[in-house]
Amino acid sequence: QQQVKQSPQSLIVQKGGIPIINCAYENTAFDYFPWYQQFPGKGPALLIAIRPDVSEKKEGRFTISFNKSAKQFSLHIMDSQPGDSATYFCAASKDPDKLIFGTGTRLQVFP
Amino acid sequence: DVKVTQSSRYLVKRTGEKVFLECVQDMDHENMFWYRQDPGLGLRLIYFSYDVKMKEKGDIPEGYSVSREKKERFSLILESASTNQTSMYLCASSLPYGGGSISYNEQFFGPGTRLTVL
Numbered sequence: 001q002q003q004v005k006q007s008p009q010s011l012i013v014q015k016g017g018i019p020i021i022n023c024a025y026e027n028t029a030f031d032y033f034p035w036y037q038q039f040p041g042k043g044p045a046l047l048i049a050i051r052p053d054v055s056e057k058k059e060g061r062f063t064i065s066f067n068k069s070a071k072q073f074s075l076h077i078m079d080s081q082p083g084d085s086a087t088y089f090c091a092a093s094k095d096p097d098k099l100i101f102g103t104g105t106r107l108q109v110f111p
Numbered sequence: 112d113v114k115v116t117q118s119s120r121y122l123v124k125r126t127g128e129k130v131f132l133e134c135v136q137d138m139d140h141e142n143m144f145w146y147r148q149d150p151g152l153g154l155r156l157i158y159f160s161y162d163v164k165m166k167e168k169g170d171i172p173e174g175y176s177v178s179r180e181k182k183e184r185f186s187l188i189l190e191s192a193s194t195n196q197t198s199m200y201l202c203a204s205s206l207p208y209g210g211g212s213i214s215y216n217e218q219f220f221g222p223g224t225r226l227t228v229l
Contacts (some may be wrong), residue, residue, distance in 0.1 A: 034217075
């Protein structure tokens with residue numbers, strides 16, 4: 001019940017495409033769902049986060065879609081750019097102090 | 112800007128050695144974390160500290176211990192390093208749970224220490 005399952009493991013898109021990364025969780029007590037972005041040689045950094053009282057949140061070109069009944073949430077990157085090439089981690093928690101991370105998705109955006 | 116620094120970017124140790132990984136944050140955060148990152152496994156929490164001298168085990172504490180004598184510094188100790196502890200180790204810090212903003216609980220990560228145990 002503590003796992004967060006993330007897919008796909010890797011993703012390759014062309015510039016302008018809309019990569020979608022999916023995550024699923026089991027614990028219905030989870031109430032905080034952040035996405036972290038990690039560039040090579042750097043630590044992860046918070047990209048966007050959502051709580052389950054909304055079904056969608058947009059920040060710039062990044063959107064989280066949240067389906068509480070299905071216990072799934074996803075990250076969409078609109079008009080993807082080569083600079084978005086990074087590893088993305090979803091996470092979930094019922095206590096934001098203790099995050100359960102997904103296994104990560106390596107995104108490559110080609111010009 | 113929050114800055115989390117880790118003492119080494121790369122470290123090579125021998126099996127059985129005692130290894131210290133140091134982490135310092137400059138934003139007066141109460142919470143500090145140690146994770147290990149392995150391909151295909153994501154980030155897994157080793158230990159968590161919510162105050163000086165306070166600690167909680169994470170998901171994979173076996174073979175590790177921690178020390179937090181000062182608020183800004185959190186150390187990870189491998190008492191007797193083994194080859195299966197070869198990994199990327201990430202330190203993070205955050206404010207304690209609370210606050211109205213959803214970004215209030217953001218964890219700020221250091222650049223990581225890549226540890227190789229031979």
